Amino acid sequence: MIEPSLALQTVVRAALIGNPAVLQHVAPENIRAGSIRSVNMPGIVLAPARVEVMGRASGGQIVAEVRAMLHIWTVQDGSEVAQAIAGAVLAVLMDAPAGQGFTIDDWDRPELVWMPDxxxxQSCAHGAVALRAVLRWRVAA
Structure with missing residues (x-):
């Protein structure tokens, strides 16, 4: 498996891109990992995450907690669009996305807060969504 925070970003992005309600407002190329401000709006940015390795599990597996922030950016006068995007994101991430090469053992429901720019x-609407997951994967020999 790749580094745990990148693995989580990958499956979260795939879940968002696979959802028509999200894509109704945000182009797939504007759903990306990187710095917190989106240049192309509306946009969803998966900011760098915090990883805490929790230890070993049976069968040569590793367990880590990953905490990440997902940022929703729209122009300020697009607050209805921002709220529609946020609603779609929260619905998509209500349950853990499927991992490939790892298992998500624990998934917290997303938390949304609206923040001033x-x-x-600038004059942007900015929503921040907190994500938390516990990932488990087998170390390649």
Whole structure:
């Protein structure tokens, strides 16, 4: 398996891109990992995550907790669009996405908070969605 936070970003992005309600407002190329501000809006950005290796499991497996933030960006006058995107994201991520090469043993329901734009010169709607998962994978020999 690749590094746990990247693995989680990959399956979350795939779940979002696979959902018509999300794609109704956000182009697939605007759903990406990277810095927190999206250049192309509306956009969804998966920010770098925090990983805590929790230890070993049976059969040569490793267990880690991954905490990540997903940021929803739209122009300020598009608040209805921002809320529609947020609703779709929350619905998609209600349950853990399917992993490939790893298992998600624990998945917290997403938490959403609306935040003011950190750049006063900009006028963007900004929603932050907190994600938490416990991943388990077998170490390749």
């Amino acid at each position: 950190p750049d006063p010169a």
